[in-house]
Amino acid sequence: MFNLTSRISNWISKCQPIRQVTVLITGLSKAGKTSTVRAILRVPLEEKEEPEECVHTELRVDNFLVTVLEGGGASAAPEAWRHHCCEAHGIIFVVDSSDRTRAEEAKNLLAGKPILVLANKQDKRNAMLGNELIEILSLEKLISQSQSLCHVEPCSALLDMRRCSDRKTMLGLRWLLRAVLLDYHKFCARVAQDCRQTVNSEEGERKKHKKAERGLSKCKEAKKVNTCKTRRYCKQKAQAKEKRTTEKNTGDKLRPTGNILDKENTINMIKRKKQRVKMRKNVKRRPGCKEEEEAEERGMETGPEQKEEGHSYALLPGDSMRSKRKPKRVNETFLESTENSKRKKGKKEKEKKNMTTVIKKNKINSAESRVYIRPGSSCYSGPQKMASPRTITIVALSFALGLFFVFMGTIKLTPRLSKDAYSEMKRAYKSYAKALPGLKKMGITSVLLRKIIGTLELGCGVVLTLVPGRPKDMANFLLLLVMLAVLFFHQLVGDPLKRYAHALVFGILLTCRLLIARQNEERPERDESRQQHVNAQEKNKVKVS
Ligand SMILES: Nc1nc2c(ncn2[C@@H]2O[C@H](COP(=O)(O)OP(=O)(O)OP(=O)(O)O)[C@@H](O)[C@H]2O)c(=O)[nH]1
Ligand SMILES: [Mg+2]
Incomplete structure (x- = not known):
């Protein structure tokens, strides 16, 4: 009976056509990319293996002819990573779960196409849980921006390689292949388009950079005459022009994924700078209000997230701050600024609403999120879709x-x-x-x-x-x-x-x-102590959605 059932399922799968899928395995150096490929192939890792720029491996998984491109560490060759990214139908992003400091670094490298995040080295005691990684890598934000499917698979390439665990790496790969199959033709078209456009855009980008540099040098000349505000305006204009031409070249939907984060960072920077200019104006109009100026200064010194907070504090004073110190004199400019802030608050709320609806559309799978994400939470969709x-x-x-x-x-x-x-x-x-x-x-x-x-x-x-x-x-x-x-x-x-x-x-x-x-059965091979460790961490978990 068992044979009959497996034969039927084999027969069903044989009826389906064979698809060629290219998968890019990437991640930071020493995250375990090579080990993951070896784990999937069940081939032991050779010692002192020289890292190559890109290793091609071909394998057959069910009805897929999979070409695995193993890119080097992203920090080593970001350009090569970008190049391979366009060839890939899906991305496996290997993260060293035991290395918290580098997870932040990894965050900046994820974008577009179905992403499988392999939370590797789960055998280590200090390994981060899937839920923690979703938070640290800001996956929800990334996914709502890039409109892609994402799955976090906690695994240990080392254990898989030694055949000591239930092949989580392969399980993850199967998820990715099914995700590609969901929209196979779209991804194929995207791959073809991306490959064509990368060649064009690389040349175009070189030209654009030159133009931007020229624009900046003009600004420098103008600096002698103009104020600081005009210099910023020039720079923004040059950058905005660069952005517009890139968008024209690449198209909105089918732009090369590697660029997305850089561009968004640039846009955010421009926005932040604009806000700072406005903020300074308001502060100048309010004599005696040194605290805000100091806060602004502090905001500029801190990291990007804190900077954002700094802004909202300066432009949109929080309730706690308002209660602490009331403005001594409510003049016209202050009213204007509060009106501005209200408008911005409304805008932010609107954006938030949009964000939540997008999050509902783009969901993250995580084997551990089954345990850790609140029931009914928007960020988990089980694998039942595929x-x-x-x-x-x-x-x-x-x-x-x-x-x-x-x-x-x-x-x-x-x-x-x-x-x-x-x-x-x-x-x-x-x-x-x-x-x-x-x-x-x-x-x-x-x-x-x-x-x-x-x-x-x-x-x-x-x-x-x-x-x-x-x-x-x-x-x-x-x-x-x-x-x-x-x-x-x-x-x-x-x-x-x-x-x-x-x-x-x-x-x-x-x-x-x-x-x-x-x-x-997809249960992770964990002993009781691991389960206890997991339960203990669950208590301390931070909500994700
Ligand atoms: N404990 C543990 N160690 C692992 C695991 N996977 C990989 N490693 C170790 O991590 C180190 C780096 O693994 P590699 O597979 O070479 O990592 P890589 O990402 O290919 O590294 P580069 O190609 O140099 O960027 C090796 O010493 C592996 O033995 C794992 O699941 N658990
Ligand atoms: Mg390697």
């Missing part, structure tokens, strides 16, 4: 078997469904009890035996039909034992095959289901 034939088989078997045993259990317990079947059961169980005198000695009558088996069948049937996860397997196992007992009873009283054929068939089906479920 169910494999194996998953479909399990679900179908669970449902069919569950309903059958609910029916059989009910028949044994009550005559409401079928009086004939109920009386037949009564008669059969009386004969079983007679054939087993030991049962009577134990105080188990035929009625009790029938009710025990009926209740077990009903309960396990309900679990098999309705309850997800591990209890299903337990119910499956119990039902298998019940079926063995029933077969034993039939043999004991010498029933002909036709009387116990159903028990035989359903026993085989239960065995098949259990085998497939065990094979497909």
Whole structure:
């Protein structure tokens, strides 16, 4: 039966065409990229392996002919990374989960196309959890901006390579391939377009840079005459011009992904600078308000996020700040600035609303987010969207078997469904009890035996039909034992095959289901201490959405 099921699923998959998919494995240096490729291939890592710029590996996974491009560390060759990115249908981003300091660095390198984030080195004690990485890499923000699918797979390439774990790396790769398959033709068109455009844009960019530099040099000349404000304006104008021409060249939707973050950073910088100019104006108009000036200065010294906060504090005073110190004199300019701030606040709220709707559309999968992201949270969508034939088989078997045993259990317990079947059961169980005198000695009558088996069948049937996860397997196992007992009873009283054929068939089906479920099980290979560690971290977790 098991062979039949696997043959059917093989046959279904053979009917599908073979697709060529290129996947780029990238990440920071020493994150475990080579180890991941080796883990997928199940080839041990050779010592002292010289890192090459890009390694091509071809493999066949189900109906995919996968070309794995292994890029060097992103910090080593960002240009090469960008180049390979355009060839790829999907990206595997390997992160060293045990290295918190470099996770920030990794954040800046993710953009566009389906992204599989392999949270590698989970075997290390200080490894970050999937949820933590989603937060640190700002994946939600990135995904809402780049409109791409994302999945975080905690893994250990080392353990996979040593065949000590359940091939999380391969599991992740399978997710990526399914994600590519969701929009295969779109990604193929995108790859072709990106490759064409990278060649053009590289040349175009060189020219643009020269232009921008020329524009800046003009500004420098103007500096002698003009004020600081005009210098900024010139720079912004040159940068905006550069941006416009790039957009024209690349198109809005199909721009090379490597550029996105850089451009957005530039735009944000320009915005921030504009805001600073406005802020200074307001501050100048309010004599005696040195605190804001100081706050602004502080904002300029801190990191980009803090800078943003600094801005909102200066332009949109927070409630706490307002309560701490009231403005001594409410003059016209201040009202103007508060009006500005209100408008900006409204705008920000609008943006926030947009952001949340986008987040709902673009969801992140994470194996650990099943545990850590709040139930009903917007950032988790299970893998059910891309169910494999194996998953479909399990679900179908669970449902069919569950309903059958609910029916059989009910028949044994009550005559409401079928009086004939109920009386037949009564008669059969009386004969079983007679054939087993030991049962009577134990105080188990035929009625009790029938009710025990009926209740077990009903309960396990309900679990098999309705309850997800591990209890299903337990119910499956119990039902298998019940079926063995029933077969034993039939043999004991010498029933002909036709009387116990159903028990035989359903026993085989239960065995098949259990085998497939065990094979497909995606539980990480963690010991109890790891689970405790996970639980402890769950308590301290920061909400993600
Ligand atoms: N503990 C642990 N160590 C790992 C794991 N995966 C890789 N490593 C180690 O991390 C180091 C770097 O692994 P590589 O696979 O060479 O990393 P890489 O990203 O290819 O490095 P570069 O090509 O130099 O950028 C090696 O010493 C590996 O043994 C893992 O899952 N667990
Ligand atoms: Mg390497």
